[in-house]
Amino acid sequence: MVYNSESSRATQKLAYQIAKFLKRGDIVCVTGELGAGKTTFIKGVAAYFGIDKNRLISNSYLTLRQYEAKIPIYHFDAYRLNERSFLWDDFYIGLYEKKALIIIEWADRILPFLDNKIVEVKIERAGLKLRKIYIKGIEKRLKNERFGD
Numbered sequence: 001m002v003y004n005s006e007s008s009r010a011t012q013k014l015a016y017q018i019a020k021f022l023k024r025g026d027i028v029c030v031t032g033e034l035g036a037g038k039t040t041f042i043k044g045v046a047a048y049f050g051i052d053k054n055r056l057i058s059n060s061y062l063t064l065r066q067y068e069a070k071i072p073i074y075h076f077d078a079y080r081l082n083e084r085s086f087l088w089d090d091f092y093i094g095l096y097e098k099k100a101l102i103i104i105e106w107a108d109r110i111l112p113f114l115d116n117k118i119v120e121v122k123i124e125r126a127g128l129k130l131r132k133i134y135i136k137g138i139e140k141r142l143k144n145e146r147f148g149d
Contacts, residue, residue: 001139005131008040011123012053014133015044021141022101024071027114029107032123037131038105041121042075045103049073072100079106 005011022028022045030038043053049069056067056075067073104110107120119137126132135142 001135001142003133003135004126005037005133006129008037011037011040011131011133012044012047015041016048017145018135018138018142019045019048021138021145022119024099024101026101026119026138027117028101028103028119028121029111029114030103030105030121030123031108033125036123036125037133038123041123041133042103042105045101046073046075049101066100074100074102076102076104077106078104078109
């Protein structure tokens, strides 16, 4: 599924709407170039679960932030990670105990280590402010929902 966003606000609104279909145990892999809107998208998801979007910042210098919300959210940033440095213990606690929603920013760096049951969010620049947001892995949950356009 492909959505267009013409502003940060529209990206957050789309993410908020998509978040309604996310659940405990989901792994949301967010990819895109620097400045594409990955953190902006994650702020929209976090807002749906009751986290003040101003509390959520890019994790570039912290690998993991945990947020208590309607369901716990583990926000990983894989920008500086590789297979040896990834916080596998924290990741698997959230995943296999299915207690948390896991969101991985810069997920393209560790995708080979994840199983194929993920929600992929790929954000591409399509102009100065326009973004194309591709969402894959929850099509059945979304059914005929239309967002963002």
